[in-house]
């Protein structure tokens with residue numbers, strides 16, 4: 001998380017906050033065209049002027065973090081001490097007041113126009129639920145009324161097949177790689193499939209995988225110039241048709257991943273944490289180690305290409321508390337992280353596998369199961 005003020009002498013504020021307030025703050029800030037850190041700073045200054053702020057409910061608060069201008073953390077801590085309240089109570093009061101005082105704008109009256117939102121679902125660890133999450137969130141976003149382009153960026157094509165669709169045949173000149181290499185023989189729109197389920201209102205479009213993507217790294221490494229921009233260039237002719245682009249990332253840390261990360265970097269004028277990477281993880285040690293490696297690749301890419309690639313947050317997936325204390329402890333460890341924090345925890349539930357085996361989108365297969373409901377809540381948050 002790297003907001004505008006982080007660049008200067010910003011300090012990280014780490015407090016507990018309920019998921020509901022966190023979500024509402026994020027949504028309202030985006031509606032008003034504010035970075036989260038700026039919205040928090042506004043909320044705190046209004047709260048400092050209101051020593052009589054009423055207490056609010058803080059149940060279920062989890063670790064959360066944002067950046068404040070220099071001196072902001074000490075001021076907040078001192079103010080809580082003086083009012084003899086906990087920090088979670090203090091920040092919750094401030095945000096509640098701010099939400100009440102800052103009415104939502106209608107979509108038509110949004111202050112800033114923003115580029116298409118781009119979400120890369122990725123981590124290099126295999127089998128943690130990247131395709132499940134990318135497909136699920138794309139379905140939920142389309143169901144909400146947004147126009148969604150879902151890209152199967154993984155040569156295995158799991159996502160394509162699980163949605164009941166066919167891979168793009170080799171040598172048709174219509175694969176994503178063909179478009180990235182500038183070798184395509186047809187408009188990219190002709191490679192898209194509209195998912196037929198009526199709940200998506202023809203708003204969910206899939207760019208299926210093609211096995212040529214197994215050669216991604218080799219083919220792209222031969223490109224003499226403009227490699228980083230190759231995905232943005234390929235998608236440019238259709239981006240304006242969508243509100244959100246969701247990419248199902250590959251289980252590797254190669255060039256394909258670099259290019260996908262670069263695609264979701266913060267564009268000029270784009271709000272912080274609006275586009276970026278959503279990371280599914282398991283409540284175990286290998287997932288934590290995988291994340292450290294992944295994060296170092298992201299940092300290196302940012303340093304070498306001088307862009308900001310935001311992390312939207314973690315999704316702890318396939319959690320089963322019955323698997324013992326160690327699994328429970330790892331979940332808690334993930335949940336103690338802030339900036340990026342955990343946006344959702346999904347259980348290890350049979351509907352994910354059943355929908356996949358029947359090649360039916362999960363939200364269609366069982367619209368009311370816990371996973372579908374959780375995906376909708378997550379989609380509302382990341383749609384902001």
Ligand SMILES: Nc1ncnc2c1ncn2[C@@H]1O[C@H](COP(=O)(O)OP(=O)(O)OP(=O)(O)O)[C@@H](O)[C@H]1O
Nearest residue numbers: 126127128129130131132251318347348349352353
């Ligand atoms: N919350 C869940 N509950 C139960 N099963 C799940 C859940 N999430 C994912 N799965 C199942 O776990 C398996 C791996 O998930 P998925 O294919 O989404 O992972 P992945 O990270 O995309 O894997 P790969 O690295 O191969 O691309 C699949 O069979 C999927 O249906």
Ligand SMILES: [Mg+2]
Nearest residue numbers: 130131154158
């Ligand atoms: Mg996958």
